[in-house]
Amino acid sequence: MTSLGSSSSTSTTEYIVRVPKNTSKKYNIMAFNAGDRVNCSTWTQARMERDMSARKIYGEEETPEGAAGSEFGKKQREEARRKKFGIVTREFKVEDQPWILKVNGKAGKRFKGIKKGGVTENASYYIFTQCPDGAFEAFPVHGWYNFTPQAKHRTLTAEEAEEEWGRRNKVVNHFSIMLQRRLREQERGEEDEDEGEKSGKKKKKGGGRGGDLRIHDLEDELEMSSDDSDSSMGDDGESKPKVKKDAGKGKAKRKKQKSKDNEALEDSDDGDYEGLEVDYMSDESSSEEEPEKGKPVKAEEHPKGIDEESESEEESEEEKQNDEEAKEEEEEEEGKKTPVQMEKKKKKDSSGESDSSDDSDIEGETASALFMAKKRTPPKRAGGRGSAGSSRTGSRPGTPSLDSASTSNTLRAAASKLEQGKRQGPSIDSPAAKKLKMEPSTQSPVPSGKSTPQPQSGKSTPSSSDVQLTEEAVRRYLIRKPMTTKDLLKKFQTKRTGLSSEQTVNVLAQILKRLNPERKNINDKMHFYLTE
Amino acid sequence: MSEKGEVDLTGAKQNTGVWLVKVPKYLSQQWAKATGRGEVGKLRICKKGNQGKPEVSFTLNEELTVIDGIEDKTVSAPREHPFTMQSVGGQTLAVFTETSSDKITLEGVVVQRAECRPAVSESYMRLKRLQIEESSKPARLSQRLEKAVTNNYKPVANHDYNREYERKKKEEGKRARADKQQVLDMLFSAFEKHQYYNIKDLVDITKQPVIYLKEILRDIGIYNVKGTHKNTWELRPEYRHYQGEEKTDE
Numbered sequence: 099m100t101s102l103g104s105s106s107s108t109s110t111t112e113y114i115v116r117v118p119k120n121t122s123k124k125y126n127i128m129a130f131n132a133g134d135r136v137n138c139s140t141w142t143q144a145r146m147e148r149d150m151s152a153r154k155i156y157g158e159e160e161t162p163e164g165a166a167g168s169e170f171g172k173k174q175r176e177e178a179r180r181k182k183f184g185i186v187t188r189e190f191k192v193e194d195q196p197w198i199l200k201v202n203g204k205a206g207k208r209f210k211g212i213k214k215g216g217v218t219e220n221a222s223y224y225i226f227t228q229c230p231d232g233a234f235e236a237f238p239v240h241g242w243y244n245f246t247p248q249a250k251h252r253t254l255t256a257e258e259a260e261e262e263w264g265r266r267n268k269v270v271n272h273f274s275i276m277l278q279r280r281l282r283e284q285e286r287g288e289e290d291e292d293e294g295e296k297s298g299k300k301k302k303k304g305g306g307r308g309g310d311l312r313i314h315d316l317e318d319e320l321e322m323s324s325d326d327s328d329s330s331m332g333d334d335g336e337s338k339p340k341v342k343k344d345a346g347k348g349k350a351k352r353k354k355q356k357s358k359d360n361e362a363l364e365d366s367d368d369g370d371y372e373g374l375e376v377d378y379m380s381d382e383s384s385s386e387e388e389p390e391k392g393k394p395v396k397a398e399e400h401p402k403g404i405d406e407e408s409e410s411e412e413e414s415e416e417e418k419q420n421d422e423e424a425k426e427e428e429e430e431e432e433g434k435k436t437p438v439q440m441e442k443k444k445k446k447d448s449s450g451e452s453d454s455s456d457d458s459d460i461e462g463e464t465a466s467a468l469f470m471a472k473k474r475t476p477p478k479r480a481g482g483r484g485s486a487g488s489s490r491t492g493s494r495p496g497t498p499s500l501d502s503a504s505t506s507n508t509l510r511a512a513a514s515k516l517e518q519g520k521r522q523g524p525s526i527d528s529p530a531a532k533k534l535k536m537e538p539s540t541q542s543p544v545p546s547g548k549s550t551p552q553p554q555s556g557k558s559t560p561s562s563s564d565v566q567l568t569e570e571a572v573r574r575y576l577i578r579k580p581m582t583t584k585d586l587l588k589k590f591q592t593k594r595t596g597l598s599s600e601q602t603v604n605v606l607a608q609i610l611k612r613l614n615p616e617r618k619n620i621n622d623k624m625h626f627y628l629t630e
Numbered sequence: 631m632s633e634k635g636e637v638d639l640t641g642a643k644q645n646t647g648v649w650l651v652k653v654p655k656y657l658s659q660q661w662a663k664a665t666g667r668g669e670v671g672k673l674r675i676c677k678k679g680n681q682g683k684p685e686v687s688f689t690l691n692e693e694l695t696v697i698d699g700i701e702d703k704t705v706s707a708p709r710e711h712p713f714t715m716q717s718v719g720g721q722t723l724a725v726f727t728e729t730s731s732d733k734i735t736l737e738g739v740v741v742q743r744a745e746c747r748p749a750v751s752e753s754y755m756r757l758k759r760l761q762i763e764e765s766s767k768p769a770r771l772s773q774r775l776e777k778a779v780t781n782n783y784k785p786v787a788n789h790d791y792n793r794e795y796e797r798k799k800k801e802e803g804k805r806a807r808a809d810k811q812q813v814l815d816m817l818f819s820a821f822e823k824h825q826y827y828n829i830k831d832l833v834d835i836t837k838q839p840v841i842y843l844k845e846i847l848r849d850i851g852i853y854n855v856k857g858t859h860k861n862t863w864e865l866r867p868e869y870r871h872y873q874g875e876e877k878t879d880e
Contacts, residue, residue, distance in 0.1 A: 108679060110674055114673075115669070131721065132721045170824040171831055221654055222654075224658070
């Protein structure tokens, strides 16, 4: 190497470039995406093999050659046949197969390296390495492989993805999609425990929610909400794991039910409930009772939307009291599955009062509020106190049956019942709006803070957003000043936390359970507070 | 084997830095012609003091500038090739090698990317022009034929076909019935090789008339509709042993 140090500012060094002739080693490029932030120096061990899975596709079926089972001239005939039809089969070249790279053993990352075509066609790439003697050696690059990390988490199959895509407008809570899938698998015989735990921990929110939140499918909503509230309520006061498990199981159960019902039910249209007769609804509402822990009302939350907002205040007043009652009953039945059933049946009359109050809380937060007709108001009034727990439903045209079906969330049930009682026919208020409304209300912890808010599930992993629904956050609020559940809910608006109202309710419930704040009755409202 | 697939990570651990250089095709062709130790040229790196941006340039050895295949002697590969340096960006590019014995080694990580460009000169332009001319020639040509192709008369019976036919007739059109034993031997040896045979293939193999052959086959074999379109003959179960074929005479 000669160095010509010319002027003071520049220094030039010369290196000899060699292109070695012996080509026993083939050089390849392993390209990673910038976003994956791969650092090769951190790898402790790695294994790389060709991915031969394509061989089966390319290799023709193996017919025994010669002797038993073979046919004379089979190969030629097959070839002739292929030629006749113009089938061109590409050869299976091992050189072109993708690589599977496993880093750091079984628990480490996995990458798939796919060969990039056209790299050596017009220009050649060379790798210049510096030798100890200072000269550069240039090796031609034989192939370029783009390595991408392989997902270890479960993904939806194509069919499932198609399905979910079709429902994307109806589903509010997207997190539960994977959860449901897992539960589905659970039903098919996988370990319950894992599911329960997983669903409990990760998706307590979703768990509480119980599957997709459907905007239109009232029955689904109701059932789901009932289930949710049931499980969550039932679980109050029990150990967390158990709670989660129950939630999981409850969810599973609900799922089953839901899926069953899904099949049978059609999507509700606005006009569907127009012809329904009042009697039907009133009957149900009168029969429904507080004890329905379920939140059938939940389902009806959605359509409530705007109406709920306007009426929420009033509703909440009325329903708060209902809530109180409902809560008591809920507590009585903690841990029992039957409430779920009951709620399911009597969805309409579920003690949805609590729901309504919740609803009102969440109203502001729900997006699709458009459907609510004003009708809400009158029914709400009327139904509020009167019908034992008939909750909102008012706006929901003729969904008493649906109401009864759903159980779970008491809040929701109460609300829907109230509504239902009032509203009878005039549909419009799309069940969708109502449902949406219901959803949030179920989410919100019992505003009246009657005992522990049942429906709230443990803290599930909230999605990212500016405001996180964490124990820490709740603790801060409660230390600062006493708050009702309603207030708390307001703090964690669904829009900002990214959780659906149901999720929020559940998560908040769990957090409150954990924190075990002290209660104080201020202005006849149950406030929570913490002293540190 | 645990050996297979293990990647040797020494290069990655040492964080060996390499350069990835894109080189024009003609240059790589010239490099392939390098003799001896493979020395192809010199790389000059000019560091501009503290400014940072070093200038890198590659000079091709004199003897390698001659391009084979081009008669025009004025066309030769240029000697000066400045390198355009590029950053790797966020992308991680690692280099791994595969030996013929399927041993994979991680050689290092790319720290610098560069493009080798020729310094523009007259001879380079001419070279490029030649290349373009060559590549622009169409792969398929339509040529004019001097004489029209006259193979396709409309025959009453195809000439060739006629010949075939006559030939077939000449050559034992009705094949002679050979000794039954011999035929059986032939059949058994045939069935040793494959299990299923088409009657036509058997006729071909044994050169026996069809009817005679069929009779023999009916004795020792079964006709098989098998589910596939071709109806094939196979030996009867009592006659076949596919581990080591034994000939059973009737």
